[in-house]
Amino acid sequence: MVSATSSTVDTAAGGDGIHLPDTARDLVKILVTGPFGVGKTTLIGSVSEIRPLHTEEQLTEASAQVDDLAGVRDKSTTTVAIDFGRISLAGGIVLYLFGTPGQERFRPLWDDIAYGALGALVLVDARRIDASFDVLGLVEETGLPYAVAFNTFPDAPRHHTPEQLRAALDLEPTTPMVTCDAREPNSSIDALLALVQHLIDHRPAEHR
Amino acid sequence: MTPRRGGRPLVPAYLSTGGVARPSRTHLERLSVLTGSGEPAPAGLTAAQAALLEELEYGALTVVEAAALLRLPVSAVLVLAADLIDHDLVLARAPIPPARRFDPDLLKRVADGLRDLKHR
Numbered sequence: 001m002v003s004a005t006s007s008t009v010d011t012a013a014g015g016d017g018i019h020l021p022d023t024a025r026d027l028v029k030i031l032v033t034g035p036f037g038v039g040k041t042t043l044i045g046s047v048s049e050i051r052p053l054h055t056e057e058q059l060t061e062a063s064a065q066v067d068d069l070a071g072v073r074d075k076s077t078t079t080v081a082i083d084f085g086r087i088s089l090a091g092g093i094v095l096y097l098f099g100t101p102g103q104e105r106f107r108p109l110w111d112d113i114a115y116g117a118l119g120a121l122v123l124v125d126a127r128r129i130d131a132s133f134d135v136l137g138l139v140e141e142t143g144l145p146y147a148v149a150f151n152t153f154p155d156a157p158r159h160h161t162p163e164q165l166r167a168a169l170d171l172e173p174t175t176p177m178v179t180c181d182a183r184e185p186n187s188s189i190d191a192l193l194a195l196v197q198h199l200i201d202h203r204p205a206e207h208r
Numbered sequence: 209m210t211p212r213r214g215g216r217p218l219v220p221a222y223l224s225t226g227g228v229a230r231p232s233r234t235h236l237e238r239l240s241v242l243t244g245s246g247e248p249a250p251a252g253l254t255a256a257q258a259a260l261l262e263e264l265e266y267g268a269l270t271v272v273e274a275a276a277l278l279r280l281p282v283s284a285v286l287v288l289a290a291d292l293i294d295h296d297l298v299l300a301r302a303p304i305p306p307a308r309r310f311d312p313d314l315l316k317r318v319a320d321g322l323r324d325l326k327h328r
Contacts, residue, residue, distance in 0.1 A: 018269070018273055018276075018277060019266050019267030019268060019269055019273075020241065020267060020268040020269065020270070020273075022267075024241070024268070025305075026303075026304045026305070026308055026314065027239045027241065027270065027303035027304055028303070028304060028314070028318060029239060029303075047325075053272075053273065053276035053277075054276060055272055055275045055276050055281065055282050056279070056281060057281065057282065058281055058283075084272060084276075087321075087322075087325065089317070089318065089320075089321025089322065089324070089325070090317075090320070090321045090324055091317050091321065093314075093317055093318060093321055095318060095321070095322075096239060096270075096272075112238070113238065115237060115238075116237065116239070116303065118315065118318070185325075186326050189322050189325055189326055190326075192322055193319060193322050193323065196315055196318050196319045196322065197319060199315050200315045200316060200319060203312075203315075
């Protein structure tokens with residue numbers, strides 16, 4: 001069998017390396033989520049084979065006064081950039097990583113991006129654990145299996161025990177909790193592996 | 209016509225679809241794989257349709273990759289792609305063949321693939 005990692009990438013014409021390799025067969029995705037500034041794009045960039053790309057997503061936030069004739073003016077549209085990256089794995093699998101903000105106001109966008117996702121890697125900053133409560137709430141609400149990864153910041157507090165962190169985040173005993181350095185490819189891969197192993201061990205009953 | 213790599217989008221998002229807000233078919237998603245059918249492009253394509261078709265001459269793209277390259281919202285690319293599919297200019301396939309979606313080995317293969325990356 002021809003190795004899937006052989007250099008059949010047909011991107012010479014485009015020159016940007018973004019077009020899919022001919023070998024791409026099964027495309028799967030994982031959400032990388034967490035509060036702003038926690039390192040989502042850093043993690044995606046450290047493992048992605050393409051420079052991380054982004055799409056501009058429009059969020060329409062309707063006001064309460066929808067019946068007002070002037071209601072159109074009260075409807076504000078904000079734009080959020082969604083970063084994503086890609087990793088080609090052996091056997092024709094292409095893993096997409098979508099950096100997805102986890103605030104409740106992004107819920108419609110979240111549902112759209114999460115459609116068909118294997119699971120979510122929730123990045124947490126130990127210096128501001130409370131900033132992750134919203135994200136964890138949303139992930140649990142939407143039923144996506146997840147793992148938690150503490151991104152190691154140089155000045156992150158080190159006096160918390162894993163038990164204390166798990167309690168602070170109110171995690172299930174089976175939810176994987178790891179630390180990672182989002183700048184380091186191998187460390188980021190380990191965090192993704194913790195999630196995938198969790199998915200293997202606790203296969204969700206229903207899969208979208 | 210060449211899509212611009214920098215600066216503002218070639219076509220404003222609200223014009224790119226000719227005012228159509230919803231794609232004509234619903235099975236397209238963010239990771240649907242788009243390829244050009246190889247049919248010659250007819251006259252009368254919109255600038256955005258032509259730009260998408262031209263990108264696909266270089267190879268397959270997912271909807272999100274096309275959106276990033278063309279600097280258009282994902283929703284606009286879904287409409288564009290659906291139009292081009294209706295005219296047999298673009299082919300789309302699901303991110304993962306339906307039969308493999310529930311393949312119990314899939315996750316294991318993802319894990320193995322990630323482990324392989326670490327040893328490179």
